[in-house]
Amino acid sequence: MSASYGSASARLMPGSEQIKVEMRNKYKKPTTLHCGAGSGYSLSVAACSVIALFLLLQLYSHLPQKDALSLEPRLPTSNHFRELEEVEEENIQMPPPRKRSPRAVKRKPKRPTTFIDEFLDETSQLRRIFFPDMKTAIDPNKGNDSFYYYPGRIWLDTDGNPIQAHGGGILFDEKSRTYYWYGEYKDGPTYHAHKKAAARVDIIGVGCYSSKDLWTWKNEGIVLAAEENDEIHDLHKANVLERPKVLYNEKTRKYVMWMHIDNVNYTKAHVGVAISDSPAGPFKYLYSKSPHGFDSRDMTIFKDDDGVAYLIYSSIDNSELHVGPLTEDYIDVKNVVRPILIGQHREAPALFKHQGTYYMITSGCSGWAPNAAMAHASESIMGPWETMGNPCIGGNKIFRETTFFSQSTFVLPLPGLPGYFIFMADRWNPADLRDSRYVWLPLMVGGPVDRPLDYDFGFPLWSRVSIYWHKKWRLPYRWNE
Numbered sequence: 513m514s515a516s517y518g519s520a521s522a523r524l525m526p527g528s529e530q531i532k533v534e535m536r537n538k539y540k541k542p543t544t545l546h547c548g549a550g551s552g553y554s555l556s557v558a559a560c561s562v563i564a565l566f567l568l569l570q571l572y573s574h575l576p577q578k579d580a581l582s583l584e585p586r587l588p589t590s591n592h593f594r595e596l597e598e599v600e601e602e603n604i605q606m607p608p609p610r611k612r613s614p615r616a617v618k619r620k621p622k623r624p625t626t627f628i629d630e631f632l633d634e635t636s637q638l639r640r641i642f643f644p645d646m647k648t649a650i651d652p653n654k655g656n657d658s659f660y661y662y663p664g665r666i667w668l669d670t671d672g673n674p675i676q677a678h679g680g681g682i683l684f685d686e687k688s689r690t691y692y693w694y695g696e697y698k699d700g701p702t703y704h705a706h707k708k709a710a711a712r713v714d715i716i717g718v719g720c721y722s723s724k725d726l727w728t729w730k731n732e733g734i735v736l737a738a739e740e741n742d743e744i745h746d747l748h749k750a751n752v753l754e755r756p757k758v759l760y761n762e763k764t765r766k767y768v769m770w771m772h773i774d775n776v777n778y779t780k781a782h783v784g785v786a787i788s789d790s791p792a793g794p795f796k797y798l799y800s801k802s803p804h805g806f807d808s809r810d811m812t813i814f815k816d817d818d819g820v821a822y823l824i825y826s827s828i829d830n831s832e833l834h835v836g837p838l839t840e841d842y843i844d845v846k847n848v849v850r851p852i853l854i855g856q857h858r859e860a861p862a863l864f865k866h867q868g869t870y871y872m873i874t875s876g877c878s879g880w881a882p883n884a885a886m887a888h889a890s891e892s893i894m895g896p897w898e899t900m901g902n903p904c905i906g907g908n909k910i911f912r913e914t915t916f917f918s919q920s921t922f923v924l925p926l927p928g929l930p931g932y933f934i935f936m937a938d939r940w941n942p943a944d945l946r947d948s949r950y951v952w953l954p955l956m957v958g959g960p961v962d963r964p965l966d967y968d969f970g971f972p973l974w975s976r977v978s979i980y981w982h983k984k985w986r987l988p989y990r991w992n993e
């Protein structure tokens with residue numbers, strides 16, 4: 513297994529070697545046009561040669577621009593990133609079957625038989641592996657271990673409290689050169705609203721944390737609060753507010769928040785919008801709606817280089833995603849929408865862009881239980897999108913098939929480090945949702961994809977998206993200077 517991944521990471525090589533690799537790669541492409549394969553006529557061979565030559569020229573004209581970045585003198589950080597691409601193994605074993613009390617048998621007749629069962633079982637002997645206790649918390653006030661991320665550990669803010677920003681996203685505020693992390697503030701009791709309902713925490717609001725280094729987070733408070741009394745308000749505590757994301761609108765100079773708004777049974781399926789003059793709020797709630805007249809559950813927003821922003825949401829009972837541009841002020845959708853990944857049942861979308869190509873990570877739909885992530889790519893944000901396979905590398909098979917026991921929520925670009933991103937995910941704890949953890953890992957774009965594509969669109973060959981498992985990792989020293 514490490515051998516096959518080895519070849520993928522070997523593609524991320526400095527300078528000219530990378531071009532050779534890419535050439536070889538792309539040069540393979542004409543065979544998919546069925547040139548030569550069984551064609552006995554010299555005419556068609558000649559025609560194919562012309563096509564091949566044309567494609568080669570096309571390819572050549574794209575190369576300099578595409579690889580310009582990798583020909584630049586390598587950043588001093590590149591060694592650091594090569595380390596992050598090393599495969600880190602995990603070796604967790606299923607515990608031996610336990611003697612179970614009659615009460616436990618009655619409550620849950622089946623004994624846990626898979627890692628996912630163990631993960632979801634509060635009494636599992638593996639609990640500490642998935643949810644390490646407070647003793648191992650990441651604490652910015654303890655300087656000796658600074659800047660290391662430990663996916664899955666409790667992460668404290670500068671006041672010493674566990675960060676509450678689940679299903680979140682990060683805004684880099686250019687004006688203050690500060691990162692703002694927004695997410696669901698879930699520090700309340702977990703309960704089931706009725707017998708068949710999923711575990712939930714009442715809406716408390718949207719938590720906001722600020723940081724200059726992406727590691728030391730200061731609590732900025734609840735920037736959009738639940739409504740305690742007005743029962744018909746979208747933000748009434750008995751409803752659902754998930755996956756808040758914030759963009760800055762240059763024209764109106766407003767910070768605009770979009771979120772999933774729902775009722776306790778998830779039958780409302782709206783998106784909600786709020787605005788603020790400051791990144792640290794307070795946000796003013798505007799309204800919710802069915803975007804384009806469709807149901808909308810997991811969602812995200814994405815601002816393109818040209819300032820146009822988009823809403824991407826799971827729709828038609830999560831069977832497909834929809835993508836459409838926002839209005840210029842970002843507080844509504846335009847009347848334009850495209851269905852994408854039709855019939856693929858994906859949620860938790862996280863979008864990013866690299867060298868003109870759009871990428872997206874999604875999860876499957878299995879409630880609070882983790883499942884395998886998929887990476888997707890497209891030339892245009894409006895599609896068509898292609899599915900490229902599971903981006904997760906390292907850990908072990910079960911880690912990769914469960915997105916390291918977590919679910920995507922956001923992909924953060926690192927300014928000055930093109931091609932390198934932070935993959936942000938939630939390790940949900942349905943027994944106690946406030947104790948859900950954050951899984952942040954390095955994500956890189958490069959090398960060929962490792963699974964056949966859904967369709968053959970010819971050019972271009974997408975690059976592989978890779979998320980590398982690490983128990984402990986950090987960004988390069990002074991990466992943000």
Ligand SMILES: *[C@@H]1O[C@H](CO)[C@@H](O)[C@H](O)[C@H]1NC(C)=O
Pocket residue numbers: 654656657
């Ligand atoms: C960091 O400091 C704590 C106590 O201050 C200590 O227990 C721990 O071993 C130290 N860790 C390292 C890596 O030095």
Ligand SMILES: *[C@@H]1O[C@H](CO)[C@@H](O)[C@H](O)[C@H]1NC(C)=O
Pocket residue numbers: 706775776777779
């Ligand atoms: C949610 O579903 C339960 C059970 O089906 C039902 O009793 C309840 O009225 C529903 N609540 C809402 C707000 O739809």
